[in-house]
Amino acid sequence: MQLTEIAEQFEEMGLSVVAMTYDSVEMLKTVEEDQGIEFTLLHDEAITHVNALGILNTDYEPDSRAYGVPYPGIFLIDADGVIQAKFAEEDYRDRPDFDFVLEAAANL
Numbered sequence: 001m002q003l004t005e006i007a008e009q010f011e012e013m014g015l016s017v018v019a020m021t022y023d024s025v026e027m028l029k030t031v032e033e034d035q036g037i038e039f040t041l042l043h044d045e046a047i048t049h050v051n052a053l054g055i056l057n058t059d060y061e062p063d064s065r066a067y068g069v070p071y072p073g074i075f076l077i078d079a080d081g082v083i084q085a086k087f088a089e090e091d092y093r094d095r096p097d098f099d100f101v102l103e104a105a106a107n108l
Helices: 002-011 024-034 045-053 098-106
Strands: 018-021 039-044 072-079 085-088
Touching: 018 024, 024 085, 045 072, 085 098
Parallel strands: 018 039
Antiparallel strands: 072 085
């Protein structure tokens, strides 16, 4: 996971890294242990936040096991909870350019 490779760079800027997924809490614990993830992983109960943010991947029907998968993306959120920047991709195999995200974070 590329985010684990650059999380320290965000932290050096005084920024917290948090990842959110619809996966179960048990799955998140397994991934955290297997991947050595040191930042916070959040479970999005009933894909509430995915829907609120408008990032639900519509390639999957509600009866699909993959329903709830968000489009890959990164939000830069300030201390007041206001989204300052959003980076998103439409294909689940793509990720935002982390160099660009780090640059934007440094300019906040």
